[in-house]
Amino acid sequence: MSRSLRKMTRRQLARTPGRFVSLMVLVALGAAVLAGFQSAAPSMLQTMSGYLEDRNLSDYRLFCDMGITAADVEALAAQPGVLEVEPGYAVNISARHNEEVLVYALLSLPDEVCNGEAHDPQTGISRLKLTAGRMPLAQGECVADADSALVVGDVVTFNGENDPTSLDLVSQTMLTVVGKARTPLYISNTRGSATIGSGRVSGFLYVPASTFTSDYYTVIGLRLADTAGVPSFSDEYTGVIDRKYASLEAFCQQRAKVRQNEMRQAVNEQVDSAAGEIDSARSEADKELADAREKLSAAQDEIHSGEEAYQKGVSDLEQAKRELDESERELKAAKKALDDGWATYDAGNKQLAGAKQALGQLESQRDALIAAMTGETNPAVLAQIQAQLEALVPQIGGLQQQIVASERELLASRGQLEQKDAEYASGMEKYRKAAEEIDENERKLSSSRSELDRSKSALEQGESSYQNQSEEANTAIEALQADLDSARKVVSEIGPPTWLLQARSELPGFSDFKSNAERITMLSLVIPYFFFVIAALVCLTTMARMVEEQRSQIGTLKALGFTEDAIGSMYQFFPWAMGLPGGVIGVALGVLVIPRLIWSMYVSNYPVNGFELVPAVIPCIIGLLGGAVVIAVVTYFACRSSLYSSASVLMRPGSPRAGSRVFLERVGIVWRRIGFKGRVTLRNLIRYKKRLVMTITGVTGSVALLVTVFGVLDSIGSVAQVQFGEIAHYEAAFTLREPSSSSADTELNRRLSDYESAYAFASGLEASANGRSSAGFITYLYVVEDSEAIKGFLTFRERNGHAPLEFPPPPPPKLVMEADGAQGASADADIDSLPRAVISERLSRVLGVGVGDVVHCERTGQPAKDLVVSGVMENYLYNFVFITPEDFYALYGEDPPYATVLLKADLTDSELDALTAELLKTKMIALSQPVSMLETLVDEVTENMLYVVWFMVAVCCVLTFVVLYNLVNLNITERMRELATLKVIGYYQREVAGYIYREVAILMLIGLALGLVGGVFLHEFVMGTLDMGELMFTRVIRPQSFMLAALFTVLCSALLFVAMLPRLRRIDPVTSLKSVE
């Protein structure tokens, strides 16, 4: 380019900087958005990787349900490719702080980092990053989750909701927060689920490992040698991790076997020693029994001899008694004889006394007679008396004799009697003594009897207790034996422990982080190219205007002998001079600012130091050159016709662009009604078609983008609400401890009887069709026990128009095949015989199938089955294939093992938490997935997108602004004379502005209207790119979003109008007097 051409170019630039700058801005924006957003995802991933590398996040975490032994740890450390292992503990604990009860993940810190210092630990795996306070120093201290509400100095107390076995693991029941930190294990707000309390982990607490008292570790953190320095989200990393997976799994199986053997051995030893104990117990019992037996028989012998002695005593006694009786009888006889003797004696005595009396009487008679004689003189009488005396005297004599004899006799008999009395008395004495002796013996005997009896009963007792004892001993031994047997059985049944491998991608929030980063990229994919198109249009109008302005100049140059190429190169200078710096500035700013901005917003609470920028190479190159190339091409076409006109034509002043009639003018009635201003505006609108196209395209695009980005927020934000307000109507899904083949009378059912509940079966599934597969996305084969009740829990409908879908799927329509060949009919018949399923929309998109298509479904460990799609259902989370229990039975030959309980209850969050805690505590359920967890996920996505959205809004506003600026700018410069004339005529500022702005406003409004419509389609397209994995977003755009898009566009225009007012004000009416150039 010659010097003069250069000079002209420079002046041109200086004279109309606005149009060039706006061009540059558009190119720069396009380049910035392209390079910046495309670099954002790799940079975010790289930075996060760097952070994780710095914090030495474990590549794998290994869990074992029976605990991990030191030997396991050693064996793992010795595995090839293992760089570092760190055993530790992890358990979920329910704890109270003030009135708040939350579930925390209680994790252990290696003792060497528990130094109480206030800086981040530099050793260990998955190192903490302190945000406040210090590391714990002693048991009872903890570092709390930086995201939790706990502050340094708070105390948390484990409460009663805990599993006792968990509490047994720790020595403390209270922990004092001494610091707050972040852990690379949780990179998002998600903390995972728990089997206690509310079922949600709300945060983590790190304690020194010594706080745990268990002999077994519960987790090992593992770093691999091959992943050192490999970015975490890279394919290389995934490759290394995947390759290592098999060997780690083999290791786990091997360790499981070892552990199983160890445990069997340990239990066997116990069993054996138990068996020995039983034997010794048995022999001891036997011995004791034998002793007892011996004692018993001795006692028996004793009793026996005692009995004999007793018997002898008894017989002796009886003999003695008999003798005594004899002597008694004798004594009695003697007594009787004695008594008789005495009676005789007494009778003799009495006789004697009688005799004596008679004698006395006789004597007295005699005396009386004698006396009578003495005084008697009557001899007769005397004689009589004599006679009588005489009769009396013999009598008296006889009697006297008799008496003497009797007295003698009596005396003798008395002596005899008295002797006999003495004899009797001594006999009696003897008898008494004998009787006493007998009594004595009797007593002795009876006491020996009772003694014997006692001995006997003691013996009997001894006997029965011996019986008991031996029975007891036997049953005890038998029980032991049974225990032993069952222990032996248990040993044989001891299974291997279950090991669990958790790679980084399975940590909470990891895959979401990657998806979100990718979403940001996807969202920015369409915009930059759009900018380039707008830049091209703006460039086209600008260059066309410039070439027109410089017609005569081009003509003059040509006349002076400059070649077309030389002149053309002058015009080509502008696109390159604007496009390249624009590209450079754009790429530079975009790459330097945008990823960092997104990152800083994305992780605003995240203490990741530094930021690693990873420019996306291809977008950067496109950004650098794309804009320049596009506008250079456009410029070439804009200049071509002018360049190749002959100099003479060009030298003549170009006829001013003729006014032209507007179509409406031909409709007189309408035209007249429009009013003067309207007519003028319409004419001006139609005057420059390129500008019209540029403006409308630009505004349409930017409005469409605005609608899209706001709509993106709406769609993401409404997922939870639509999914759980309109599609799924249950509040929680509980996982049962044991699958149940039916919902019949269970404890859980009784507990939930106040609410509606349904049993469901969800099985992981890999669905495929058309060579595409759902692998990698969470996909469920879903069966609800009651195919009718399911409608209370899930709404089966199509997304567009909300047309209800039939479930259970209706039988296939009976098609009448007449014209079709037999072949088609038979193929259809095959399909008709297949079970029919309703699938979720995301799955249908992933697989590219619709109603009537066949889907191959493969459950883990089951043969693949074919299903026919009977309906595509609106659903946003996870992929589902819904079939009836009957079809399930038909497919798999068993009833579905229902393991999920859907709960529909009108409960507040806290009530639901309480119910969940109760069910978890009473072991009725194993896990709860409250609906709010999805809301958290969605919130996170929304939050991340929010920043991008606002950035996009800003970008769109700039786009609108630049496009409208360009139009206004062109219109003003081009119509300078017109505007000056208007001013001369006396148009007020407002009216002059209106003259220019009215048509801009109309174009803007047309663009706005088109953009609002176009936005719906662009939104649909963009949402399609944001759906990832098992999450689909709604296609909802709220009216507010349309209003916001319109508002922002109108605001931008208004801002521009205000900004351009000084420019209009500066137009000097005197300009109108100047001659036409």
Next chain:
Amino acid sequence: MAPYIEFRDVSKVYRQGETKATALKEVSLIVEQGEFCAIVGPSGAGKTTILNILGGIDRRSSGTVTVDGEEITRYNERRLASYRRNSVGFVFQFYNLIPNLTALENVELAAEVCKRPASPRAMLDAVELSHRMNSFPSQLSGGEQQRVAIARALVKNPKLLLCDEPTGALDEATGIQILSLLQKTSEDSGMTVVLITHNNDITELAQKVITVRNGQIDSLVKNLSPRKAEDLAT
């Protein structure tokens, strides 16, 4: 009675960086109501500056300008615009029609904003262009365009018609036609007309001829027997 237009010690200094260029130096002049007044003088003498200041499209540096008793030099932008729209009609050398509007629409452009407009159609009729009123400026000859411009100036019923070399771009015959139109208007409606011209013949039409030289009034001559424009052709 105060004069209709009075310039009193009006100066205009253009400042361009360090250098000052004096366009007018303490100009004082008077134009009576209904007068047909011509301003003549060599290029760069300051004719246009006087006209611009009078028309309210330029501002003096010092001095006062009074029109119909109003001191327009004290007006702000808006009052000036208002003054222009209601009191002044301008006719330019290069017509300054809006190319995208038809003849009629160009007239309407002015009628649209003023208080007491005449009918645009009638106005075009008056300038004998009713048959071309739907033509665009590019479809009209120079004289026709200037007549549209005059119609646009007159449609406002201005008190003051300012013309800056209205015949400068026209051939002589057409020029006379235009001048005749202006003179007739002035006579018929008693409108004050101030006209800049290089053409000495035209001065013969004026009732007052002001000669400007080097930014100062060189002479101010009253022509007691102005000629008729139609007579100039001979």
